Amino acid sequence: MGQLAVLALRVVLGTLLAGAVLVQAMIVPLLATDLEELPPELAYLRIPIVLIFFLGLVAAEVVMVCVWRLVTMVRRGTVFSPGAFRYVHIVIGAFVAAAVLVFALAAFLASANHRVPEDAVAPGIVLLICGVSVGLLGVALIVLVLRMLLAQAIALDVEAERMRAELDGVI
Numbered sequence: 001m002g003q004l005a006v007l008a009l010r011v012v013l014g015t016l017l018a019g020a021v022l023v024q025a026m027i028v029p030l031l032a033t034d035l036e037e038l039p040p041e042l043a044y045l046r047i048p049i050v051l052i053f054f055l056g057l058v059a060a061e062v063v064m065v066c067v068w069r070l071v072t073m074v075r076r077g078t079v080f081s082p083g084a085f086r087y088v089h090i091v092i093g094a095f096v097a098a099a100v101l102v103f104a105l106a107a108f109l110a111s112a113n114h115r116v117p118e119d120a121v122a123p124g125i126v127l128l129i130c131g132v133s134v135g136l137l138g139v140a141l142i143v144l145v146l147r148m149l150l151a152q153a154i155a156l157d158v159e160a161e162r163m164r165a166e167l168d169g170v171i
Contacts, residue, residue, distance in 0.1 A: 006075050009067075013071075016060075016064055017064045020061050020064070023057060024054060024058075028053060028054050028057070031050055032046065035049060041115045042112050042115065042116065045109075045112060048104070048105075049105065049108065052101045052102075055097075055101055056098055056101050059094040059095070059097050059098040059101070060094075062091075062094045063091050063094045066087040066088075066090050066091045066094070070088070073087075079150075080153050080157045081154065082154065084150060088146070088147045088150065089147075091143050092143050092147070095136055095137070095139050095143060096137065098136050099133045099136035102129060102132050103129075106126050106129040106130045109125070109126050110123075110126045113126075
């Protein structure tokens, strides 16, 4: 990975991370304030929605920090080591957690339809949110496949080192 690509990725990650922190600090409290205006029969949604939004941002921030660490390992040439697995596992866990959070949001919104005679949230919106949850699980599975490729690359690297040592011993 070239220096320019590493720098560009770090600029993007830094910008996204700063934006996520800004949203957590400013938009989440505004969301909580706006949700105070919910009808009384839907007031129970206020805390779960704000919490889901906040924790979703935390999951995104965790992914960005782990990708930053992996990019650092790439730049140093140490990404093909067992230490990279820790960050990959955290990324997988963060995507699974985000999928669960999004599905929980869909469940809470669907429950609003049972408390209010008219649809408080269109069923199509709930279905779309469930689709986002499935998409997040798909990303977690893609990262899992990439983790398997990393494991294979590390195994090949170890085998190449062993063969080099044998060859050096013969020469």
